[in-house]
Amino acid sequence: MTQRFVDTLSASLEDYLEVILWAVAANGAARVRDIANRLHVQASSVTAALQVLAQRQLVHYKPYEAVTLTAEGFEEAARVIQRHHVLREFFTEVLGVDVEAAEEGACRLEHEISGDIARRLAGFMEYAKAMPQSDRAALSKSIERSMGGSAEADSPVGRSTVADMKPGRQAVIVRIGSHGELARRLADMGLGRGALVEVEAVAPLGDPIRIRIRGYRLALRKAEARSIAVIEK
Amino acid sequence: MTQRFVDTLSASLEDYLEVILWAVAANGAARVRDIANRLHVQASSVTAALQVLAQRQLVHYKPYEAVTLTAEGFEEAARVIQRHHVLREFFTEVLGVDVEAAEEGACRLEHEISGDIARRLAGFMEYAKAMPQSDRAALSKSIERSMGGSAEADSPVGRSTVADMKPGRQAVIVRIGSHGELARRLADMGLGRGALVEVEAVAPLGDPIRIRIRGYRLALRKAEARSIAVIEK
DNA sequence: GCATATAGTTAGACACAACTAACTGCTTAT
DNA sequence: ATAAGCAGTTAGTTGTGTCTAACTATATGC
Numbered sequence: 105m106t107q108r109f110v111d112t113l114s115a116s117l118e119d120y121l122e123v124i125l126w127a128v129a130a131n132g133a134a135r136v137r138d139i140a141n142r143l144h145v146q147a148s149s150v151t152a153a154l155q156v157l158a159q160r161q162l163v164h165y166k167p168y169e170a171v172t173l174t175a176e177g178f179e180e181a182a183r184v185i186q187r188h189h190v191l192r193e194f195f196t197e198v199l200g201v202d203v204e205a206a207e208e209g210a211c212r213l214e215h216e217i218s219g220d221i222a223r224r225l226a227g228f229m230e231y232a233k234a235m236p237q238s239d240r241a242a243l244s245k246s247i248e249r250s251m252g253g254s255a256e257a258d259s260p261v262g263r264s265t266v267a268d269m270k271p272g273r274q275a276v277i278v279r280i281g282s283h284g285e286l287a288r289r290l291a292d293m294g295l296g297r298g299a300l301v302e303v304e305a306v307a308p309l310g311d312p313i314r315i316r317i318r319g320y321r322l323a324l325r326k327a328e329a330r331s332i333a334v335i336e337k
Numbered sequence: 338m339t340q341r342f343v344d345t346l347s348a349s350l351e352d353y354l355e356v357i358l359w360a361v362a363a364n365g366a367a368r369v370r371d372i373a374n375r376l377h378v379q380a381s382s383v384t385a386a387l388q389v390l391a392q393r394q395l396v397h398y399k400p401y402e403a404v405t406l407t408a409e410g411f412e413e414a415a416r417v418i419q420r421h422h423v424l425r426e427f428f429t430e431v432l433g434v435d436v437e438a439a440e441e442g443a444c445r446l447e448h449e450i451s452g453d454i455a456r457r458l459a460g461f462m463e464y465a466k467a468m469p470q471s472d473r474a475a476l477s478k479s480i481e482r483s484m485g486g487s488a489e490a491d492s493p494v495g496r497s498t499v500a501d502m503k504p505g506r507q508a509v510i511v512r513i514g515s516h517g518e519l520a521r522r523l524a525d526m527g528l529g530r531g532a533l534v535e536v537e538a539v540a541p542l543g544d545p546i547r548i549r550i551r552g553y554r555l556a557l558r559k560a561e562a563r564s565i566a567v568i569e570k
Numbered sequence: 571g572c573a574t575a576t577a578g579t580t581a582g583a584c585a586c587a588a589c590t591a592a593c594t595g596c597t598t599a600t
Numbered sequence: 601a602t603a604a605g606c607a608g609t610t611a612g613t614t615g616t617g618t619c620t621a622a623c624t625a626t627a628t629g630c
Binding site for chain 2: 125126128129130173178182185186189195199201205208209213215217220221223224226227228231243247248249250251278297298299337
C-alpha cells in the first residue's frame, strides 16, 4: 500500500484512539501500559502508534507523560465508537448474536463500515426497536430456523438456488441437487460445480426461468432451478 | 503481526481467490493480467499472491500457466462470495444504500464478518424479503428520516442521549445541550465533553434516571437526560 | 537520598503486501 | 523464422505494524 490518503486512519490507529478515549474518560489520561494491555500489544508498539497519532495531531503526547486526545482525536474516536455501538446493537438486538461474538464482530467491522451505511443502520435500529413484540419474536424465530438448517459451524456454501435469482444476476454452480434428467442434461454439457449461470428472464410466478450458461440458453422449471445450488455474485 | 494462524486468509488473499473464482467461472481459467486489472494492483503483486495461494493449496499454479482453483480454494472463495452477497443484499434491500456504495461496502466487510453473523444476516434477509410492502415502506421512511436528521456527510457524533441508555451501560459525554440549571450543575462538577457516564438505574417510565459520573451520583429527570448527548460504549 | 522496580523508549528485525525496474518466456505477424 | 510486443516473473524497495532486547526515566520503599 504505497498510495496513502494522509487523512485516513488505519484500523490499528482507530483502535488506539478508541481505547485512549475510554481510558481518558475513566481516568483523565491514558497510560501506555493500559493501552498495551487492552489491545494485547507490546508497550513499544504503543509508543510507535502514539508518535504517529501525535504527528497527526490526534493526541497530546510527550515522552513519559500521560496521553490525552486532541479535539480532533476525540471526534475521530467518537465516530469509531458510534459505528461500534450501532453494529453491536444490531448484532445483539436484531440478529440475536451473543454478547461476546457481537462485541468481537463490532470491533472488526467498525473500521470498515462507511459513515453512510452506519447512519442508515442506526436509522434501521430505531425502526427495529419500535417493532411490536410479535414481529421481533417472528424475526428471531426466522433467524434461529435458518441457523438450524446448516448446523455445521463453518458451512461450506449456502443454500440459495437458481430459483432465488433475479434476472440479470450471475452465479456459480455449487452443486446439482437432483440426480434426475436435468443432472444428466447439464453433465452432458460439461456443466457442474464452478460453472457460471446467468438468469435472463423469469416468468411471472418464477416458472419457467430462462438461463444462459456457457453459451447455452435453456429454460428451467422452478423445481429444476431449485435443485441447482449456487452462490450469487 | 508476527503470530499467524496458518489457516487464516488475509483480506488481500481472499480478494484474489474471489476474482480467480469469477475469472475461472467465466473463462475456464484466470490470467495474471485479468486479476491485476480487477484488483488494481501490478502484475508482480499477483504473482506473489499466487505463489502464496499455491503453497497453501488453494490454487493450481505453475509459472506462465493459467490459474485455477483447487477444491479447497473453491470452498474458501465461495464462503467469501456468500458473505459478500448477503451484505450487499442487506445494504440495498434493507438499508436502501445505492448499488455502488453497497458493492463497495460489501467488499470491505466481507473479510471481517464472521460466518456466524453472516448466516444470521442471511436468516434475517429471508424474513425481510417476506415482509409486507407496507412495513418495508415504513422502514425505508424511518431510515430516510434519520438520514435527513444530520445531513452533514460525516456527522461528527450521533444524537443518542443519556435518556437512551440502559442500566449498566457506560457512555462519554459529547455535548450538554441545555444551558439551564443542569448545565451549570454539571459544569461545577467539572463535567463536560469527554466525561464518563454510567447509568445505574432507570425508573419505570424512564424518569428519573440515576447516573454515576466521576464518583458523583445524581438523578436526572428525563428531560435533563435528553439534553446530554453521549456516545455509548 | 539512594537503590530498585516499573513504566516507557529506542533500536533493530521481521511479516506482509504493495510498488518499480529489469529480465524471461510465449505468441504472432511479417 | 525471427523480431517485436506483451505477459509473467524475479529482485529489490517501501510503508505499516508488530515483535524482542536493551536502554532510560520516573516513582517507590526503606
